[in-house]
Amino acid sequence: MNERRQAIANLIKTTKLENTKIARELVSSNPLFEGESVESLRKYVGEVRKELYELALKEGLGIDAVAIPESRYEEPAQYELTGKIGILNDIHIPFHDKRALETAINYLIKYEPDILYLNGDIGDFYAESKFMRDPKYRDAIIEIRAIKQFLEFVKSKFQTIYYYEGNHERRWQNYLWQHAPELASLESLNLSSVIGADDLGIEFITNGSLVRAGKLNIIHGNEIQAGGLINVARNKLIRAFDNVIFGHHHFKDERIERSLSGQPIGAWGVGCLCGLKPEYRRINNWVHGFATVEVYNDGSIEVENKKLINYKVK
Numbered sequence: 646m647n648e649r650r651q652a653i654a655n656l657i658k659t660t661k662l663e664n665t666k667i668a669r670e671l672v673s674s675n676p677l678f679e680g681e682s683v684e685s686l687r688k689y690v691g692e693v694r695k696e697l698y699e700l701a702l703k704e705g706l707g708i709d710a711v712a713i714p715e716s717r718y719e720e721p722a723q724y725e726l727t728g729k730i731g732i733l734n735d736i737h738i739p740f741h742d743k744r745a746l747e748t749a750i751n752y753l754i755k756y757e758p759d760i761l762y763l764n765g766d767i768g769d770f771y772a773e774s775k776f777m778r779d780p781k782y783r784d785a786i787i788e789i790r791a792i793k794q795f796l797e798f799v800k801s802k803f804q805t806i807y808y809y810e811g812n813h814e815r816r817w818q819n820y821l822w823q824h825a826p827e828l829a830s831l832e833s834l835n836l837s838s839v840i841g842a843d844d845l846g847i848e849f850i851t852n853g854s855l856v857r858a859g860k861l862n863i864i865h866g867n868e869i870q871a872g873g874l875i876n877v878a879r880n881k882l883i884r885a886f887d888n889v890i891f892g893h894h895h896f897k898d899e900r901i902e903r904s905l906s907g908q909p910i911g912a913w914g915v916g917c918l919c920g921l922k923p924e925y926r927r928i929n930n931w932v933h934g935f936a937t938v939e940v941y942n943d944g945s946i947e948v949e950n951k952k953l954i955n956y957k958v959k
């Protein structure tokens with residue numbers, strides 16, 4: 646918008662003056678319009694007003710709302726999943742439990758899901774961690790290669806795969822933002838590109854996106870900061886006010902309640918597939934597990950929250 650137009654637009658937005666008064670005001674007090682005829686300027690003001698009005702209509706705003714600054718807010722992305730879904734989370738490659746992972750994948754191969762959903766913390770991203778860690782394990786190359794190998798493997802077994810970013814995947818972006826912000830927006834440095842998900846046709850979903858499978862919300866678990874060691878599922882349910890399945894806590898937990906009208910709602914915490922006694926937390930209440938979800942045509946769902954006891958699916 647040129648300077649003259651801008652000056653007119655400002656007066657339209659910030660005053661209630663009609664076109665002739667705006668023209669008169671500009672001619673008498675703004676050097677950009679000095680000596681102009683009020684009559685011809687009045688027509689120009691009318692044109693600008695019409696343009697602003699149409700713009701406001703297009704954006705669904707009232708004409709006055711045009712004066713409100715541009716918003717940088719962005720709605721989160723939304724995904725709707727249907728059919729049979731196999732869910733794996735918290736594998737923490739390269740600190741995974743090979744036998745637990747193999748057991749879960751074998752079960753899912755027989756289950757024949759339409760979608761394999763990798764629900765976050767699939768890689769540990771130890772090398773990019775901000776915590777004090779053993780330098781001998783801080784090797785991004787080994788880590789990335791192992792995650793790539795895992796993705797290639799699951800892609801050979803399952804056709805449609807989604808990979809949802811957990812808090813551990815987020816370490817990649819945080820590392821770049823902190824140590825190489827100038828490079829952070831390079832597409833080839835996107836995590837989905839680095840771990841080969843893009844090339845394999847695996848859809849990478851940003852943490853915080855809204856993912857629904859029928860009436861069930863699928864989150865990694867870090868999005869709702871309500872944990873605790875005992876009532877994990879209940880704490881999530883209270884915050885979600887909706888059906889929700891999550892990982893993140895490495896702990897199998899369920900809570901099913903009913904609303905006053907009798908509607909059941911549930912929260913399911915799914916176990917992990919990593920080694921159960923890592924050096925940073927030898928003592929914990931973790932358990933191996935994975936889940937299947939079937940979405941029916943009416944949106945109703947059936948969740949099977951599986952645990953592994955001594956590498957047997959229960």
Ligand SMILES: [Zn+2]
Pocket residue numbers: 765766811812813865866867892893894
């Ligand atoms: Zn997590």
